[in-house]
Amino acid sequence: MAPRPPGRGLTDGIRLFPYVGPPTLAEAARTQPPGTPARTRADLSAWLGARPPAEHDEPFTYTVGADGVLRLAPRRSEHVACAGGEPVGAAGEIAFVRAADGWMVDEADNxxxxxCPDPDCWTVLAAALDTIGVGRPDAFTRSVVFRRCPRCGERNVVRDGYFTCALCDADLPSEWNFA
Known part of the structure; x- marks a missing residue:
């Protein structure tokens, strides 16, 4: 896959997801370096090559910022730290495997x-991967639906299409509602 020229605006028209997690993690992220940007195949290859072999056994943390740049961090890193505390167009976990011409995405999720990004953030991750010319699947290999409970405020993962709060049993909205 040929890389697209780097540039801003890859996420134009795509919503950005604000950080909605615990404030203590956002505060701690201010003292941590952001994830490593992968703007080119060489950037990605250098970062993955520098990772200890054991880290390749698990997926990595990723974010894609408003600038469309993929940022990577070890799996146990917080997404808010990886993103430098900024809103994201996509966030989740990603795994790579070696291919004949470099690295390719084996698994990716949100x-x-x-x-708590909605699954439609795939288009932003796909654009970032296409920009650097990395092979990828056609969609998330695992997709997660998040909703905030309007009654108790709890963040929920919707499982099997069951839109009910795990904490208070209230109905969850069908549309993303963290803004």
Whole structure:
């Protein structure tokens, strides 16, 4: 896959997801360096090559900012730290495998309880990966639906289409509602 030229505006017209997780994690993220930007295949290859072999056994933390740049961090990193505390167009976990011409995405999801992005953020991640010319699946390999409970405020993962709060049993809205 040929890389697209880098540039701003990859997320034009796509909503940005604000951080909605615990304030203490956002505060702690201010003292941590953001994730490593992967603007090119060489950036990605260098970052992945520098990771200890054991880190490749699990997916990595990723975010894509308003500038369309993919940022990567070890899995146990907080998404808000990876994003430098900024809103994101996409966030979740991502795994790579070696391919004949470099690295390609093996798995990707939108699992970030700090940003709770809707599954439609796939288009933003896909654009970032296409920009650097990394092979990828056609959609998330696992997709997560998040909703905030209008009654108790709890963040919920919707499982099996069951839109009910896990804490208070209130009905959850069908549309993303963290803004």
């Amino acid at each position: 699992l970030s309880t700090g940003y």
